[in-house]
Structures are given as C-alpha cells and as structure tokens.
Amino acid sequence: MASLSGPGVLARLAELSRDASQDQGGALWRLAAGGRQLDANLVRLLPDTHVAEHVEPALDVMLYVTAGSGQLRIDGMRQDLTEGSVVWLPRGSRRALHAGPEGLIQLSVHRRRPGLAIQTPTTGAEEEGGERACLLDRVCRECGRLASESDARYCSRCGERLPDAA
Incomplete structure (x- = not known):
C-alpha cells in the first residue's frame, strides 16, 4: 500500500513487512504527509545486525516491534x-x-525534527580542528538524518546503513 498524503489509514504494516524482500533492510515505509508534526518509520534490521550505541539528545522515541526479536541496550541495561x-x-x-x-x-x-542547518561552532572545537568540512558520509540516504557520532555505522532514526559504513 502506498503512503497517502492525508489523515486516515496510511499503510498496513503487516502487509509491508510480509511483502518486502527478506534480505531488504532499512526503511520499509515512512510517514510522508506534508505539514506533519510527527515522523514515523517502519524499519527492518536484518538478522544479527544492529544500530550502534548512540544518544538522541533532542527527541523521545517510541518503538513498536511488529515482527522478529532482538535486544535493546538502554543506559547500560x-x-x-x-x-x-x-x-x-x-x-x-x-x-x-x-x-x-x-x-x-x-x-x-x-x-x-526540524530541517538540518549549517551552524558555526561555538565551542572550543575550532582549536581542536572541529568536524570535517563535508559530512555527507554521515547523512542517511533514506531519511536525511545527520549522525551525531563520527563513528556511527547505522542511522539512529531509520536503521539504514550509513554511506561510509558500506
């Protein structure tokens, strides 16, 4: 079922999960309605893969496991x-x-999340060399999120493998 642009039934997650190729990881569906206040993604992690440890400083996130199993590590637990x-x-x-x-x-x-913006560093990062000029290797191809960790291998929003992790 394709994503619709208005309110109401947007997708049938069980069908999307069943119909997607079993070796397809990453985002299977995402909320795409314009003017929305929420983001939602249906993400498949392939067997024995992971989303690296990270901290989301700005947003609470709710996950609902629709299929499969795994393990969550949160604050060391x-x-x-x-x-x-x-x-x-x-x-x-x-x-x-x-x-x-x-x-x-x-x-x-x-x-x-509001759109990404280029900002001038305001901390002591300038003296330490700061970030690389180009961060495209840390931008998720699926959802556009910039990974906050320089060593991230997977997007913390949608689970897609980041470009430099291939």
Whole structure:
C-alpha cells in the first residue's frame, strides 16, 4: 500500500513487512504527509545486525516491534524485545538495538525534527580542528538524518546503513 498524503489509514504494516524482500533492510515505509508534526518509520534490521550505541539528545522515541526479536541496550541495561514490545526511549538516553537471528521489524515514532542547518561552532572545537568540512558520509540516504557520532555505522532514526559504513 502506498503512503497517502492525508489523515486516515496510511499503510498496513503487516502487509509491508510480509511483502518486502527478506534480505531488504532499512526503511520499509515512512510517514510522508506534508505539514506533519510527527515522523514515523517502519524499519527492518536484518538478522544479527544492529544500530550502534548512540544518544538522541533532542527527541523521545517510541518503538513498536511488529515482527522478529532482538535486544535493546538502554543506559547500560539490556532488555529482550519480542513481537508486540512497546519501547520508550527518552531523549538523552544511551541506546543500541540488536536484531535476533530472524531479524527485527520496528515502527519508530517521534516528534518531527526540524530541517538540518549549517551552524558555526561555538565551542572550543575550532582549536581542536572541529568536524570535517563535508559530512555527507554521515547523512542517511533514506531519511536525511545527520549522525551525531563520527563513528556511527547505522542511522539512529531509520536503521539504514550509513554511506561510509558500506
């Protein structure tokens, strides 16, 4: 089912999960309606893959496991995830997600993030050399999110592998 642009039924997640190729990882669906205040993504992690440990400083995120299983590590505590698990990831928490042997499909929902903007560093980063001039290797091809960690391998929003991690 294609994403619709208005309110109402937007997708049937069970059908999207079933119909997608079993070796297709990353975003299977995303909320695309204009003018929205929410972002939502249906993301498949392939068997035994993971979203690296990271901190989301600005947004609370809710995950719903629609299929598969895995393990969540949040602020050093491990929790098993199974189909039907609902997870709250408060902003500022340190989290990582690992898919089990059959993979994991999860729906993530959070407040929509404002667009990326180029900013001048205001900390002592200038004296340390700061970031590279081009950060394209840290921008997710699927959802456009800039990874905040320089060593991130997967997008913390949608789970897609980042360009430099290929």
